Amino acid sequence: MFIASNFIEALARVLDMALSLYWWIVVIAVILSWIPLDPYNPTAQAIKNFFTKATEPVFSFIRRKLRLYMYTYPIDFTPFIVILAIYFLQIFLVRSLIDLARSLH
DSSP: OHHHHHHHHHHHHHHHHHHHHHHHHHHHHHHHHHSOOOTTOHHHHHHHHHHHHHHHHHHHHHHHHTHHHHTTOSSOOHHHHHHHHHHHHIIIIIHHHHHHHHHHO
């Protein structure tokens, strides 16, 4: 059973790292949306395109699910909802997987 336990714990740790990395990608994408970048600088545009392509599928999914609320407020709360979802997954899913792995030992 120790192999299954180690596998589940490794999976939980990798998931935690991936969620942390995506948290940073969301934060950087939000900050870049506030900063006007030079449209003639290909490096700046490539960086902005990377963060847009990394976050926009998740953002658009959340916006589609909450479309009634998007017209009520002038501020886009989608990144905040994504960050809360990441935090929830780190607390609930990752910790549950680690507890499961330790109970299998």
